Every structure is written in C-alpha cells, then in structure tokens.
Amino acid sequence: MIPIVPAGAAPAATPDNTQLWLKPGQIALPGSPPLSLYVHVPWCVRKCPYCDFNSHAVPGKDGSHDIPEDAYLDALRADLEQSLPLVWGRPVHTVFIGGGTPSLLSAAGMDRLLSDIRALLPLDADAEITMEANPGTFEAERFASYRASGVNRLSIGIQSFNDSHLEALGRIHGEREARAAIDIAQRSFDNVNLDLMYALPGQTLEQCRSDLESALSYGTTHLSLYHLTLEPNTLFAKFPPALPDDDLAYEMQDLIEARTTEAGYRHYETSAYARAHREARHNLNYWRFGDYLGIGAGAHGKLSFPNRILRQMRHKHPATYMAQAMAGNAVQESREVGADELPFEFMLNALRLTDGVPASSFHDMTGLPLHAISRQLAAAEKKGLLDADPTVIRPTELGRRFLNDLQEMFLKD
Ligand code: SF4
Numbered sequence: 374m375i376p377i378v379p380a381g382a383a384p385a386a387t388p389d390n391t392q393l394w395l396k397p398g399q400i401a402l403p404g405s406p407p408l409s410l411y412v413h414v415p416w417c418v419r420k421c422p423y424c425d426f427n428s429h430a431v432p433g434k435d436g437s438h439d440i441p442e443d444a445y446l447d448a449l450r451a452d453l454e455q456s457l458p459l460v461w462g463r464p465v466h467t468v469f470i471g472g473g474t475p476s477l478l479s480a481a482g483m484d485r486l487l488s489d490i491r492a493l494l495p496l497d498a499d500a501e502i503t504m505e506a507n508p509g510t511f512e513a514e515r516f517a518s519y520r521a522s523g524v525n526r527l528s529i530g531i532q533s534f535n536d537s538h539l540e541a542l543g544r545i546h547g548e549r550e551a552r553a554a555i556d557i558a559q560r561s562f563d564n565v566n567l568d569l570m571y572a573l574p575g576q577t578l579e580q581c582r583s584d585l586e587s588a589l590s591y592g593t594t595h596l597s598l599y600h601l602t603l604e605p606n607t608l609f610a611k612f613p614p615a616l617p618d619d620d621l622a623y624e625m626q627d628l629i630e631a632r633t634t635e636a637g638y639r640h641y642e643t644s645a646y647a648r649a650h651r652e653a654r655h656n657l658n659y660w661r662f663g664d665y666l667g668i669g670a671g672a673h674g675k676l677s678f679p680n681r682i683l684r685q686m687r688h689k690h691p692a693t694y695m696a697q698a699m700a701g702n703a704v705q706e707s708r709e710v711g712a713d714e715l716p717f718e719f720m721l722n723a724l725r726l727t728d729g730v731p732a733s734s735f736h737d738m739t740g741l742p743l744h745a746i747s748r749q750l751a752a753a754e755k756k757g758l759l760d761a762d763p764t765v766i767r768p769t770e771l772g773r774r775f776l777n778d779l780q781e782m783f784l785k786d
Pocket residue numbers: 416417419420421424425426428472473474507530
C-alpha cells in the first residue's frame with residue numbers, strides 16, 4: 374500500500390496501480406513525453422557541509438569504503454521490476470546514475486546494474502548513459518571497465534582546483550586528485566562533464582579565473598558551473614561561511630560567460646555550458662518537462678499518463694529503501710500533480726533554457742491548452758522578461774538575470 378496524494382485533495386492511502394492512473398483526470402495529454410531513467414546511489418566517503426542531496430557517509434578503513442553493493446543492486450532490480458507496469462513499452466533515451474558517489478560501485482557492480490537495466494527496459498541503442506564520479510574514488514582500470522559496461526558519459530565533481538577552497542568545501546580530494554581524475558576519465562571517455570562551483574568562501578575574482586582556466590584547459594565536452602548557495606538543513610546553513618557579495622558574484626558570472634564563449638562553449642542552461650551537440654541529453658529532458666523514472670533511495674520520478682501526471686518519491690534512508698524495495702514497496706509517496714500546479718512546474722524547468730522551448734510543447738507536456746497561461750505570458754513579455762515570438766517560450770537576457778521573478782509569475786493564484 375502506497376500513500377497517494379490525488380490532485381487538489383488531502384493525502385490518502387489507496388492502492389497504487391496502473392489502472393488508477395489511467396482513469397479520466399483533469400488534463401488530456403496528446404502523447405507520452407520522452408522517458409529517462411535516474412538511478413540514485415546514496416553513499417559518499419564523507420558528507421560535504423554544503424550538500425543537501427540524499428547522501429550518507431560510509432567512512433572506510435584503510436582506504437576501502439564498503440557499501441552493501443549486492444543488497445543495493447538487488448533492491449534496485451526489485452524496484453525497477455515493480456515500476457515496469459507504469460512505463461510498459463516506452464523506450465528509454467537516457468540513463469543517469471547519480472548520487473551520492475556512484476563511483477563507489479565496483480566495476481562488476483556497475484556491469485550488473487547496466488545489465489539489469491538493459492534486460493528490463495527497452496534502452497535506445499544510442500542512449501546517453503551518464504555516471505557521476507568524484508575525484509578520490511578514481512582508478513584507471515575501474516573507469517575503463519565502466520566504459521566497457523556501457524557508461525558513455527562521465528560527470529566529475531571537481532568543484533575547485535584550489536586546495537584551500539576544496540578543504541573549506543569539505544571535499545575528500547585536493548588539486549592533485551582532481552587533475553588525476555580528469556586524466557583517467559579522458560583516457561576512456563570522450564564525453565566528460567566537469568562540475569565546478571564559484572562564489573566560494575573567501576574566493577577572489579582571480580581565484581575564480583584560475584579555477585575556470587584550469588577547467589577550460591582540459592577541453593571537455595561540457596561544463597556545469599554552479600553558484601554556491603547555502604541550502605537549508607546543511608552544515609553551511611547552520612554555520613554560514615563568509616561568501617563573496619552579490620557584486621563580486623556577478624563579476625564572476627560575467628567572467629565565466631565571456632571565457633566559456635571564447636573557448637567555444639554555449640551557455641544553454643542556467644548553469645550548463647556545452648560544446649556543439651554535446652548538451653546533456655538527460656538534463657535537457659528534465660528541463661523540457663519530459664518523464665523520468667527514478668529508482669534508488671530517495672529517488673524522485675515524474676511519469677505521465679493520458680489524463681494525469683504523477684510524481685513519485687522512494688524511501689529515503691538506504692536501509693529502509695532496501696528493505697521496502699525487497700518487500701515490494703520501494704515507493705514512499707505517489708502524488709498526482711494538480712492541473713493548477715502544472716504551469717509553474719513546466720516553466721520552472723523550461724525557462725532555465727537559453728533557447729526556451731517551442732510554445733506547442735506546453736500542451737504536449739502538460740496536457741493543458743496554451744491559453745491557460747496567456748495572461749502570464751503577456752505580462753512577462755510586457756516586462757521584457759520573455760521574447761515576443763509567439764512560436765517559442767524563451768526568456769530574454771533580462772529574464773535570465775531575473776529568472777526567479779519570471780518563474781514566479783507562473784505560480785498558481
Ligand atoms: S560528494 Fe557530492 S553528493 Fe556526496 S556529500 Fe559531497 S556534494 Fe554531496
């Protein structure tokens with residue numbers, strides 16, 4: 374039994390079955406959005422003080438960091454098997470193995486995970502399969518093996534090349550490990566993303582420039598450049614470090630914009646920069662309001678049916694998740710998204726994209742007519758936050774600067 378929260382109603386406990394999701398509802402979707410798969414691996418060597426992800430420290434002895442790999446892979450398979458009736462026959466275009474630190478999985482473990490996914494889901498022949506990896510967990514042989522198993526894109530959590538900033542961020546690696554990780558990655562992978570953060574505690578513009586130049590020097594296909602923010606329920610929120618002020622943070626953003634453009638990257642999403650045709654396909658599907666099945670501890674999912682959109686959340690704690698998944702109850706909560714919430718949910722994602730989305734995709738992805746948001750579109754256009762082109766929903770430069778204000782215009786009244 375899974376608690377389901379129907380749209381516009383108080384939480385209620387009712388059986389989760391596909392038939393229920395196929396009943397008439399508040400919307401009419403013309404077809405199924407593209408489907409992706411997200412797999413969460415919930416362990417890290419250490420918890421970083423700024424991190425609000427569902428990650429749990431597994432301090433190891435003598436350099437080993439044992440996670441209950443076999444039991445977790447059993448739970449993921451059980452979770453996936455239980456989820457199949459909700460996505461029958463739908464091809465999967467991208468897979469993202471995130472965390473946590475998925476590079477704590479052994480080569481054999483990753484091979485088993487990808488074999489299970491292929492056996493159970495119709496994965497596209499050219500599917501993008503990304504895994505996240507953290508410096509400090511890199512061994513050349515293991516990464517070559519991940520590649521041989523089918524992982525074809527690597528996303529590395531570098532964050533900074535500056536040892537004192539890495540220490541302030543509580544990372545387990547230093548500059549040396551960061552550079553070694555990129556070298557190892559580039560030996561086996563031609564599609565690599567580097568995650569970097571700016572506006573770090575005490576960071577100067579020159580230090581930001583130095584981090585950026587180091588990242589650019591590797592010529593990877595993709596960069597994700599995040600402004601460090603203090604998230605609730607983190608150690609940094611409780612004991613806030615001194616961060617650069619807004620003016621300095623803007624200068625850093627301008628520097629990033631200029632240097633990435635010069636180096637041949639396109640700023641296609643709030644924090645994402647890619648070489649031509651190397652955008653992150655998995656993330657693009659999120660931003661375009663596509664569907665994703667999320668398996669693993671605390672994983673979130675969004676799935677569409679002809680007359681409703683469903684959001685799911687798995688049990689968060691790894692031990693609870695594993696026990697519940699093996700008992701056939703991996704999902705902790707399923708919630709139908711109300712028709713009045715859909716415009717904001719759609720815009721929250723679509724407006725992050727520099728090119729925006731075709732105006733027709735609002736109906737394709739939400740099942741609502743475009744006129745449901747015509748008043749807000751006109752108001753945003755009048756304020757200069759959205760382009761006037763009626764065939765696309767695209768933020769202007771001003772709209773991208775004031776993204777939160779623009780997104781909030783689509784909140785339900
Ligand atoms: S390594 Fe990443 S997921 Fe793990 S605690 Fe640090 S920021 Fe969070």
